Amino acid sequence: MSVIGHFTLTKDGGWAGTIRTLTINARVRLVPNDNRDQDNTPAYRLLLGHDRIGDAWEAQTTGEDSCSYLRVRFDDPILSEPISAALFPGKDGANAQLVWNRRRAG
Template sequence: MATIGTFTRSAGGTFTGAVKTLSINAKTTIKPADKASDKAPDYRVFAGSSVEFGAAWKKTSGEGRAYLSVKLDDPSFPAPIYATLVEGEETGSYSLIWSRRNGD
């Protein structure tokens, strides 16, 4: 596991920060989405202000902690990036943790 992003959360529920890997360095916003169905994402992920490159779903861990399951994808990626957005050790901070898996 590796931290590939750091974020803060606004009062409106939007997360603002950056995603940084060897091939990505993007100011990123994770905004609440209008859900069209139960399976639709709870959030949309944007690079800059308008380029959508992912989605996130609300989840709860076995210990009862809330987190976001994030999927980042773009035609330039060899495969989707799966990550988890969790609350950090500092109040109001969130970490995007990358993991190699096949998705949910």
Template sequence: MPAIGFVNKLDDGSYRGTLRTLSISAALKIIPNKEKKPGSDQPDYRVYGNDAEIGGGWDRKNKDNGADFVALSFAAPEFGARRLYANLGRMAGSDRDDEFAVIWNPAE
């Protein structure tokens, strides 16, 4: 799947970078949701594009290898009536633990 952005993980647990598609280029912030109540289905992260809240992120585990990842969901007028789904994954060619690609996960 193609990368639609790149982020760096910061020491405070947030991610900062850029969301970029053919028609969108926005500053992307993925910030831990400090208001999440234990056991709730609230997102683990709040997602912001150019400082407007556009979605959420949930901590997940890969069923095959048990690796942790963040599943993202975005919604904005620029996307039309559909949501955009993505996962944070290791950036190809990088050996750094703080660099991630925003990997598009098209809904069917």
């Protein structure tokens, strides 16, 4: 697993931070999605400036020590598929890390 982003909680209930990969180095925001008319609608929009580059959905880990996180999916113009990552809040609830795990072939 690789940490590709660091975020802080914003006053509007979203997150602001930086995503760094081999091809991306950008300040972005996860903004709450006020238009959630269906169950599968993303909870957040991932914005780079005013441009939407991805979305995030609320999720829950399984197991004894279950915790809430955000499943984040965003585009990188160089890659043929979107990047899937997970935003895990820290114990303080005000900071979070965006974690990416390489897909295994097979």
